[in-house]
Amino acid sequence: MRRLAVALLVVLACGLCHALTFSNAYLSPRNRERARRDSTQFIILHTTEGEAKPSLRKLSKNGEAHYCVDRNGKVYRIVDRSRVAYHCGVSMWRGRRNLDDVSIGIEVVGYHDRALTAKQYAALRDLILELQQIYGIKDANVMPHAQVAYGTPNRWHPRSHRGRKRCGMGYATPSVRNLLGLKERWLSDPDVKARRLVVGDDYLAQVLYAKNGDKLLPYKLPGAAGAKPAEVATGPRTYVIQKGQTAWDIARDAYNAASTTYIFPSGTSLTGDKIKNWEVLVAGTKVILGDADAAGSPLQTLAKGAHPRNLIGEAVYSPNTWYIRPTGGSIQGSKLNAKTLAAMPPGTQILVGYARGGPVTSQRLPSQICPTQWDAPDTFYLIPGKTLQPSGDIDMRRVPPGTLVFYRN
Ligand SMILES: [Zn+2]
Structure with missing residues (x-):
């Protein structure tokens, strides 16, 4: 029974x-x-x-x-x-x-x-x-x-x-x-x-x-009148930049990702992480969005002659904005004034919407500094004397003392 x-x-x-x-x-x-x-x-x-x-x-x-x-x-x-x-x-x-x-x-x-x-x-x-x-x-x-x-x-x-x-x-x-x-x-x-x-x-x-x-929606649902099997087709998509459109209009925050490829009308191509000047993308440039549901890198790098305001707008003085000099060392946005901001050297790395934790010591490991985000792909490590590295590039068994951890907040 x-x-x-x-x-x-x-x-x-x-x-x-x-x-x-x-x-x-x-x-x-x-x-x-x-x-x-x-x-x-x-x-x-x-x-x-x-x-x-x-x-x-x-x-x-x-x-x-x-x-x-x-x-x-x-x-x-x-x-x-x-x-x-x-x-x-x-x-x-x-x-x-x-x-x-x-x-x-x-x-x-x-x-x-x-x-x-x-x-x-x-x-x-x-x-x-x-x-x-x-x-x-x-x-x-x-x-x-x-x-x-x-x-x-x-x-x-x-x-x-x-x-x-x-x-x-x-x-x-x-x-x-x-x-x-x-x-x-x-x-x-x-x-x-x-x-x-x-x-x-x-x-x-x-x-x-x-x-x-x-x-x-640019597609019809399966079973709907007029739906074509081709609408669930596979493979990367190519878009063409129209007059007045920017790279962001097409690729959103993946505009500067290594997985996004730009093919210029001249035939040469560059991936998003290699492009420095975003103002010159002309109409007719093809954009291929690579695989992966991923944002572009949250890390921005100051180009020669550029002002941080061009990169991050009103976030320049935010306490959640961090500037990392090419020689190492980090400064919080809220500690800057107009003069020190304009004097940021080219190559400065900028993170918006981040908190800084640390330093790492033998008693205080990254997993204790930020328990839920220490190994997140958009968490960065600043090893003394170096520039920022994503968590994926760090050997977590050997994080040098003095290393700072930057995580989203
Ligand atoms: Zn998603």
Whole structure:
């Protein structure tokens, strides 16, 4: 009798979870060293902006998501759902920053401007429902990455702005939410309303909040009238800069990333990290966005003859802005005046939206200085006498005493 009851339970349970197949093939080696989250308030949905294999490898290597949904609906576990994964980057919602500390991140193999497969929508729907039930997350707080990411001031935006990237923007629209079984959604941006941020991407704001945002999507959903299989096509996308457009309009914050390639009308090409002068990008320049749902480097370098204000706008005097001289040594923005600011030498590295921790001693390791971000890909280390290096380039077993740690705040 008992055996029968157990068998019945198994059948019932599988009836609920039939669509979800989990794989641990890409479980992150970072998993065990990650802090556990105290609270889970959001589910953040992403598009990998790259194909399955390279995306899964990168997500796993850096521990950048909790789950990844492949085109066939298969769900890969990357980081244990109770631990912190680095998927949001610079982010804010209702004044709360660093949403990685309070959210679960789901990557879906695909692109923000192409439809996902029917199997992906179905698997995502089941996965979201299961996580909502475990953590008590309401529908409105299941949001696309684009909705919570924000950009710090850059050469095109003097203020912090919503619209750093368009990752997963379609997840906010009524038609996609319907496919995902989500009812409520946010009807306006609370951080723009409270003037913590300005709108940096009008089109994105329309997709996220307009009643007919789904009509503005550049694709049709699978099964919709007129949908073409080509709309879930693969491979990197090429865009052409139109007159009056900037590199930021095309690549957003990945404009200066090594994964973004520019092909000039002359035929020569450069990657984003090699371009110094952004004012001369002419119409007709082709832009190839590489794989990876990644922001460009938050690290900016002062070119010869440039003023920091051209790079980071109103953030020049912020206490969260740090200047690292080419000879080493760091200065906080709030410690500068007009004269010392203008005298910053070329080659100075600049970080916006960061806190400084340390120094590292034999008693005080990086993991004690910033427990949740010490190995985040956008955490930087300043070893005495050197310039900033990303955490991934540092041998964590041998961090010299006196090293300072710069982490997002
Ligand atoms: Zn994303």
